[in-house]
Structures are given as structure tokens and as C-alpha cells.
Amino acid sequence: MKAGALQNGCMIEVIGTDAGAPASLPAHQQALLRQATLVAAPRRLHPALQRWWPDPAPELIATDQPDALLERLRAVPEQQTLVVLASGDPLWFGIGRALLEGLPQQRLRFHPAPSSLQLAFARIGRPWQDASWVSLHGREPEVLASRLQQRPPALAVLTDPGRGGAEAVRVVLRAAGLEQAYGLWVCERLGHAEERVQRLAPDQPTPADLDPLHLVLLVAEAPPVPAQLPLFGLADGVYLQHPDRPGLMTKREVRIQLLADLALPAAGVLWDVGAGVGSVGLEALRLQPALQLWALEQRGGSAALIRANAERLGVQPAGVLEGRAPQALAALPDPDRVLLGGGGRERRAVLQAVLDRLRPGGVVVIPLATLEALAELRPLLEQAGLELAVAQHQAWRGAPLADGTRLAPLNPVLVLRGALPAAAA
Numbered sequence: 001m002k003a004g005a006l007q008n009g010c011m012i013e014v015i016g017t018d019a020g021a022p023a024s025l026p027a028h029q030q031a032l033l034r035q036a037t038l039v040a041a042p043r044r045l046h047p048a049l050q051r052w053w054p055d056p057a058p059e060l061i062a063t064d065q066p067d068a069l070l071e072r073l074r075a076v077p078e079q080q081t082l083v084v085l086a087s088g089d090p091l092w093f094g095i096g097r098a099l100l101e102g103l104p105q106q107r108l109r110f111h112p113a114p115s116s117l118q119l120a121f122a123r124i125g126r127p128w129q130d131a132s133w134v135s136l137h138g139r140e141p142e143v144l145a146s147r148l149q150q151r152p153p154a155l156a157v158l159t160d161p162g163r164g165g166a167e168a169v170r171v172v173l174r175a176a177g178l179e180q181a182y183g184l185w186v187c188e189r190l191g192h193a194e195e196r197v198q199r200l201a202p203d204q205p206t207p208a209d210l211d212p213l214h215l216v217l218l219v220a221e222a223p224p225v226p227a228q229l230p231l232f233g234l235a236d237g238v239y240l241q242h243p244d245r246p247g248l249m250t251k252r253e254v255r256i257q258l259l260a261d262l263a264l265p266a267a268g269v270l271w272d273v274g275a276g277v278g279s280v281g282l283e284a285l286r287l288q289p290a291l292q293l294w295a296l297e298q299r300g301g302s303a304a305l306i307r308a309n310a311e312r313l314g315v316q317p318a319g320v321l322e323g324r325a326p327q328a329l330a331a332l333p334d335p336d337r338v339l340l341g342g343g344g345r346e347r348r349a350v351l352q353a354v355l356d357r358l359r360p361g362g363v364v365v366i367p368l369a370t371l372e373a374l375a376e377l378r379p380l381l382e383q384a385g386l387e388l389a390v391a392q393h394q395a396w397r398g399a400p401l402a403d404g405t406r407l408a409p410l411n412p413v414l415v416l417r418g419a420l421p422a423a424a425a
Contacts, residue, residue, distance in 0.1 A: 018191020226314025
């Protein structure tokens with residue numbers, strides 16, 4: 001289709017740009033601009049356009065108010081040539097949608113430029129076919145927190161400077177315990193001569209002169225060096241998780257409590273039954289390396305994941321098994337400590353199998369999600385003569401909200417602990 005007037009109105013050329021427009025536009029798009037009698041563009045581009053045009057310059061209007069823009073475009077006579085400048089790809093979170101809703105489709109011809117995502121990944125030199133994105137424009141940061149739970153390999157965040165911009169992203173990342181899991185890049189004014197792309201370390205402040213026109217890239221990091229990890233209370237982001245079951249792991253706050261309740265001995269046998277990704281048992285080995293950890297998880301693929309997490313933490317379990325309790329417990333040596341998670345409908349039988357094998361002076365710790373499970377399992381510990389303790393633990397993590405911080409709750413956890421008396425001397 002050739003540029004020019006149609007029977008129902010003039011053609012509107014919608015040209016995508018980067019921050020360096022109009023000088024950075026291809027020659028044929030610059031030619032369209034020079035032929036235009038009316039140009040609509042974001043206000044931030046107006047100074048550059050006014051310097052670029054020779055006299056006489058076309059009429060220049062702003063695109064920042066779509067309703068007023070559409071009304072003006074509808075009033076233009078057919079013989080005029082119209083150009084609308086937009087950021088990146090006009091049909092990807094751009095003005096293209098508003099134009100299509102307010103004007104006949106046959107009057108619009110789109111010329112997309114590389115999107116901000118394409119430019120950002122090009123600047124850091126990373127393929128982006130596995131990347132995903134999330135927009136925070138006019139949205140609360142919970143959408144980012146939810147997306148991070150899925151642990152994407154790369155995530156582009158379209159920031160909203162009015163809601164904190166890059167700093168809001170960093171607060172969410174910190175609250176999720178994922179600062180060590182992702183490298184954070186801030187990309188400003190992409191395509192402009194003054195563009196800036198920089199990686200920020202977790203302890204590095206957000207630049208005070210950050211340009212409002214910026215986005216954030218989160219790129220999964222290589223495994224941490226075990227010697228650089230803290231001894232206790234590792235961040236959730238240190239652990240690998242199943243991509244199809246993200247978030248199914250013992251959170252840091254609960255993990256710390258469970259490790260304390262286990263009262264880990266310097267040596268002995270620790271069972272981690274329903275080990276998940278192995279977080280509690282593996283962290284126990286960092287505290288007491290001479291323990292023999294036996295991790296059991298029924299989900300397929302869990303053994304490889306737990307071993308990979310063990311390598312990340314620089315520890316060596318005595319054994320990692322995939323199988324169902326209580327049957328799979330028969331292959332393990334008698335325990336001195338047991339962390340019993342999961343169990344489902346067989347939890348009574350699993351706990352009974354544990355109690356039948358628990359060594360004198362042993363401790364069993366059971367995190368639970370429901371009062372019904374507590375009522376079901378507590379009598380077994382009482383009948384076996386264990387000393388009981390019951391507690392509920394609830395934690396909140398700070399999350400950004402408008403200009404402040406709210407407390408986002410983690411799921412409350414009931415902890416049932418039983419300690420078997422030591423054998424008589």
C-alpha cells in the first residue's frame with residue numbers, strides 16, 4: 001500500500017523510535033518525517049525534533065494524552081501527511097493499541113523499531129529467547145513478586161518511575177530472598193547518545209540521577225561459591241527449585257527455627273523425610289559437617305536437584321533417595337534426628353516408623369500446615385513417651401507499597417517437636 005490519502009482519510013505513519021530519535025531513524029523514516037504536515041510525538045522528543053527540522057517545520061503535537069491526540073488526528077484533512085512517533089514497537093505496550101481503537105485500521109501503517117527489551121539484552125550481550133517480562137506500570141509490585149516465585153532464567157521489568165522504578169524492583173528482590181540468585185542491570189535511555197547500562201551489586205545504591213526512562217533486567221546468576229555463603233540462615237535464592245513447582249521449599253525464617261529445634265549434635269544420623277529441595281538438611285550439614293544426612297523425597301527428579309543444591313553449598317549428604325515413606329525408610333540407618341515434612345495421608349504411618357527407629361535421646365521435628373495434622377500426630381508422640389513442645393511461627397517480609405512499605409505475610413507454620421529421653425547410663 002502506498003503512502004497517501006485513502007477514501008476514508010489520510011494514511012497515518014506510526015514510526016517506532018529509540019531514545020535517539022529523530023537522528024537515529026533510518027533514512028526512509030526520516031524522509032517520512034520531512035514530508036509530514038503534522039507530527040505527533042512524546043514531549044521528551046520535542047526539543048530534538050525542533051532542532052532537527054529545517055524551516056518551515058510541521059505542526060508538532062504531543063502524544064502524552066491519547067484522547068486529545070485521537071481527536072486531533074480525526075480532524076486532519078485528507079490531503080495532509082501525518083506521522084506519529086512512538087517508543088520502540090508501537091504495538092507492544094505502546095500507543096498502537098489506542099490508535100487502533102480510535103481510528104480505522106486501514107489508515108494506520110506501523111514501522112516498529114527494536115523494543116526496549118531487544119535493546120537491553122543486546123547491550124548486555126545475552127540471548128533472550130528464554131526471557132520473560134513483567135510490567136509495573138500502574139501496578140502494585142506483587143505482580144513481580146509472584147513472577148519471581150517461578151524463578152525465570154531472565155526477566156525484564158518495565159518499571160514505573162512514579163512507583164519507585166528500579167528501587168521498587170530491588171526491594172521486591174530483597175524481600176523474596178533472591179538478591180544472590182539474580183544479577184540486576186539498570187538500562188537507561190536506550191538508543192540515545194547518553195544511554196547508560198550498568199550492573200548493580202546487592203550492596204550498591206541505586207543511582208541518585210537515575211533517568212525516568214529506564215528498565216531493569218534480572219538475569220539468573222551462576223552458582224555461589226560455598227566459602228562466600230554465610231554459615232547460617234541462607235537466603236532462599238541460594239537454592240535451586242523445580243521449575244514446575246517454584247516456591248515449594250522451606251522459607252528462610254522457618255528453616256532457621258527448624259534447625260534450632262533439631263538441636264543438631266556434632267555427629268550422628270539425620271533423616272530429612274520429605275526433603276523437598278533439601279534446604280533444611282543441607283544447611284544442617286554446614287552447621288555440623290560430621291552428621292550423616294539421609295534425604296528422602298518422593299517427587300521424581302528430586303534426588304538430582306538435592307545433589308545439585310548440596311554442591312552449591314559445598315556439603316556431602318550420606319545419601320539422597322527418591323521413594324515413599326515409610327517403605328523407603330527401611331534402607332536407612334537408625335536416626336538421632338528426624339525432620340519430618342510432608343507425609344500426606346500416610347503421615348501417621350510415617351511418624352510411627354520414625355518412632356520405632358529413633359535412637360535414645362533422639363529428636364523429631366515436624367512442621368505442619370493444619371491444626372488437624374497437629375491433632376492427629378501429637379498423640380503418637382505422647383504415647384511413645386517423648387517430651388513435647390508445640391509452637392506456631394509466623395513471619396512477614398517488607399514489600400513496597402506506593403510510597404511506603406507494607407508487611408507481606410508468609411504462611412504460618414505449626415511446629416511439633418518431640419524429644420526422646422537419653423538411655424540410662
